[in-house]
Amino acid sequence: MSGPSASEARRAASPPDHRSSPDPVPAGAEQGLDPEQLAAVLAPVGPVCILAGAGTGKTRTITHRIAHMVTEREVGAGQILAVTFTNRAAGELRGRLRVMGVDGVQARTFHAAALRQLSYFWPSVAGTALPRLEKSRIPLMAKAANRARLRPDRAELRDLTSEVEWAKATMVAPTDYVRLAAAHGRETSFAPDVVARLYEAYEEVKSEAGVLDFDDLLLLTAAVVEEHGWVATELRARYRHFVVDEYQDVNPLQQRVLDAWLGDRDSLCVVGDANQTIYSFTGASARHLVEFPRRFPAATVVRLVRDYRSTPQVVALANQLLDGAARPAPDTRGASAVQAGPGVPGGAEGRSAAGRLVAMRPSGPEPVWLESDSEPEEAAAVARRIRGLLGTGVPASEIAVLYRINAQSEAYETALGRAEIPYLVRGGEKFFERPEVTGAVRMLRAALRSAETDRPGGLADVVADVLSGLGWRPGAPPAGPGADRERWENLAALHRLAADLEAREPEADLAAFAADLAERAAHQHTPTVQGVTLASLHAAKGLEWDAVFLVGLVDGTLPIVHAQTDEQLAEERRLLYVGVTRARVHLTLSWALARAEGARRSRRPSRFLDEPRRAAAVFRRGSSAARPGSARAEPGTGGNGRARNRSSVLCRVCGRALAGAEARVGRCEACPGGPVDGELFERLRAWRARRAKEQGAPAFVVLTDATLRLIAERRPSTVAELVALPGIGQSKLDRYGEDVLALVTGRPPAGSPSTG
Template sequence: MTTVPHLLDALDPEQRTVATQVTGPLAVLAGAGTGKTRAITYRLAYGVQQGAYDQQSVLAVTFTARAAMEMRHRLSSLGVPGIQSRTFHAAALRQLSYFWPQAIGGDVPEIAKHKASLLSAACNRLGISIDKQLIRDFAAEVEWAKVSMIDPYDYPQVIAEQHRVVPGNLDATTMADLLKVYESVKTEAGRIDFEDVLLLMVGIMQENDLIARQIRHQYRHFVVDEFQDVSPLQYELLNQWLGGRHDICVVGDVAQTIYSFTGATPKYLVNFESDHPGARRVELNRNYRSTPQIVSLANQVLRVKNNGAVGTDLPVGSVKLVSQRDSGPAVNFRSFETDEAEATEVASYVKQLISEGTKPEDIAILFRTNAQSEAFENALSELGISYTVKGGERFFERPEIRQAVGTIRRLGELSRKVLEPGSQDLIQTIKDVVGPLGWAEEAPKAAGAVRERWESLDALVVLAYAKQHLTIAEFARELDERANAQLAPELASVTLSSLHAAKGLEWETVILAGISEGLVPISMAETPAEIEEEKRLLYVGVTRARTRLLITYARSRGAGRVQKRRVSRFLSQMWPELPGQQSGTAPGRRTNVAKSKKTAAAEELTELEKIIFEALREWRKDEAEERSVPAFVIFSDSTLIDIAKAQPRTLVQLRVIRGVGATKLEAFGTPVLRLVKKLRSEWEEK
């Protein structure tokens, strides 16, 4: 086990504060890329070392099986493998399976993996016409209602209060009837769904004090990751586990709340101290992932108001990031005439990066809707660039991988019976397994299905190199654990992903594509809360990038389409493109005409005006650094020249100058007037 001093030495001051408060209520506001998982895993290891609690008394709750697996690996490396790290559903299902005979009797009902057949039967009973897409929408609404703990009888009223759109053009009363009939059909089939796992455990703990005491005796200390994504149902289960106690550490980022449509709400993170009096709140704001240029844009996006104006304050509960990395390339902005041109140029940019040495797996193209993926798939295929669509066919469900894993599993069983540990060369064994399935030392030159098959199998070989210290049996267990967590080995291909699916991931180079009005924010977002969430979604996309970030949009869907798009309101104030700039012009590059006009205007200033202009530029530089934004976001040079010429004495006089809007007047008006007055007075005294 790592020693205590070494544990703390590996942390920054704020992370160390988190790690050393091992008991009592603690809320950690962790901005993107600030090392939250490191902080909480080191906290748990430190707490065990200090004797604050036993490993078996801790439950660490995550939102994905992938995150739970990663946490288990980290805890094991820190010498505390006994701490349980599970998702809400996994922890609840484990408890339900154990206590069901005692609480209910008999075996736990079968869990329906999908709701489609049950909902189809319910729709048939109600005479509702359906198709595959509508069934998915109904399933999502059922899940939202259940995790939001909304009774079908209360559904119409809640829908009206929240102005929520009912799927399938149903009225709220009919949807409420569907919720009721779905439950009846499910009960008649003797099955439960995933939401029932949590609901049943809440009910059992509320009604059976003996079982509740057993669970609370087992788990006395809790850590909950991604706390901004907790639903009312998950929060109720957590409260049942706690039983009025306050030994809980929660970690989250309000700015990354992007799943409210599934019932997630940041209110429990924002109001944590109200539920846990005396709680401590710690901010992690040192971003270790992204360059200052990317972090600056991320902070600026959070400040944008719903109408596109740039505010001065971050939303409540958000963290202002401070990059810990050296300066990197400027954020790149590009616009194109059509969707096709955008996809073609983005693919060319990717090819250029790869030719310059960037690994394909270090590049991601992110977009708002899955429908946008096809254009980029086609453009990448045209250039022979391999790609993986996140959310598409799962790695461990591919036929060649299922066949390979089955063989590896059988070899693992055999090795435990007849072979000495370590007597097999893992790498060679895996090569022998995948060779007959389509793998060779050299990759196929052509793109297509053969290449995709090779890349899948090659990922197993690469993983074997990384895990060569394992036996074949241990490697088989590693694959099973990865399959359960859907944690695929890294493929040597470019990632295509929706912004939602990209949360929790990161790449060296990220391309945010299609960032225009109607897509970001999506046209369906109408309420202030929905538009605010779209802004957070863009923030998540920006903070996925480590070193390079390219943001693009197309001005129309295609040739002959009259609809013209505008850049997203969340970027309109930061977009460096001039009106009339040609498609593909390097972002931020001003035309020679624009440069000459600005230079001529500066040369025409009087001596005093030049002094004021230069002083304003220095002030702007300091202000931009303080706010972590590009200088032009404060005021353009042209606006500073006009201010130097006008030398305004009042806010009203300053307001009429081009480039000084109401928002900037409120934020910068007083210091600008004060500086102009000071310089004018000094000049007059000479």
């Protein structure tokens, strides 16, 4: 890290006052920017909050704002630090700015920026080199578990590691963990005091090994800036203007680092969308975004609402999901709020509508509602629809299957494999770490060193010639979706990168390509690989495809079974909203009424789909736009349009049509029922706590609070009555049925000395 140049220092010493006069419009800014985007670009230097809905062009907006600051406001490019949450996003920012002729802006993740700064300042502060960064916490956590005399399995070890990450991200010390974990409602595989002991052992093991983890980078960076005035002075002279992307995902530790960088200045532009807050389990909070105008009363607040990504049909469904959510609106009192554009009225009404998107793309197909009898049938139906999209010319790389939990991928890997459709599981091995890619890069470097002159002239041809040494040939890939196909696709992606570079820079040679690959590998800026993407909804954040399949949409999976509080359910709804807004044109929402083929169809579609499905059905009945022969399945039918024998039972509370287990109970799970036997409910909770402790599992794994409450309401006295309740499947009945029926009748369950 180096300090500012002499010219930058002189400019910083006497910065021009841009706040007292209207800002000049940059040349060409009117083209390609909508009114809200332009307002954000031209906002004065100072606090700016850009509330950017999905697909509204936030990256375009912030890159234009940065370019405008450099070219029109005479801000030194090296004095701007843009912070993102992924290396891919940082790489995209740098690439766009480079195309715009703006070099020198630092665009990094929080951790990358902290590592760079700490590496520079630490030797002077501590008198020694910065300790080594340990990229994986798992080995350290395994040693800590052994020291704490615990024997967690691999899944439990991952969960415990995630819990320690949460504690450090929220700045919770081991001594405070038990109290604050309870306050935050944390649910873990082990008792809170055990987690606290493990957390303390983890810190000891790490200290003895002389290594840092990623959270230590942020903690030490904040501490060094806060405690050493000369460090703060030098750092703040270097970076005077900050841009933070995805600000709704900032956790308390990252906010502390940002505050240390900023000091008492206010040149901070934040970009985010509270409706896409889906990482609260890691400590992320939209509070910093929502309260930004309170912290900076003079802030300019701009709302981007024009969705350029998705068709009106997809946007309408996304808006319906938002309409069903209770969400706080940012308080813009005292702020300079920009309200230009369609769908953004002023005042309180505008604040309530701020999350709604306005579609800018041409009309497209309606979302498809796909219901199946079982998960294997659902996966097969999705594979058939994907085959149909491929047949119409949609590339495999522009299709994604998104699910709530990673365990759901297996059924789709099987179905796509049988259909001979290539696929890639996102979240697996990183592209530049795959054996064929590392081998290809080594061969490219060897070819560069050999300086052979008899290779073909163009860069793409040179790279193809080198890759032929690995058995790769351009043209048709190997048949099927197996390892050979994936290997071919990865090498083809390298070849496409070479062709793209040659198109941008016709004189580019192998040395330029090697440098480009090195930069991409350093920042994990991976190329597009042909194949259908399989990914969790969390992993899909920030990505988009022409066609998206949202699968496994049943209560208990989305929302996930352990989401019980209002805020947890709200986050599950936001997760579905994120999934919907990944689709540009084609959107399919699917679910299965049973897990296995031939099993009892007791599941119900996700409660979040109730209103959108009802609205879709009304639209079809009342609109001439509904075309005969549409591939879209009616709610309550299979993907082939075959009607199900669905129950006509209505909820006794709200009147909604019920299906599956809810039909047998006679009301929606979310609706209030009859009187709950409070004493029975407490007996059930005490019994559940004992069983959970015996199993070493969270309480909700035994039975959820909702199921216990329903048992205390309905007081089942027979196996038939018990199994009719939601949450009591065959496995639960086998393990807990006898105990539950005993508790209902007031008898102690087997193996219990007393029920109290």
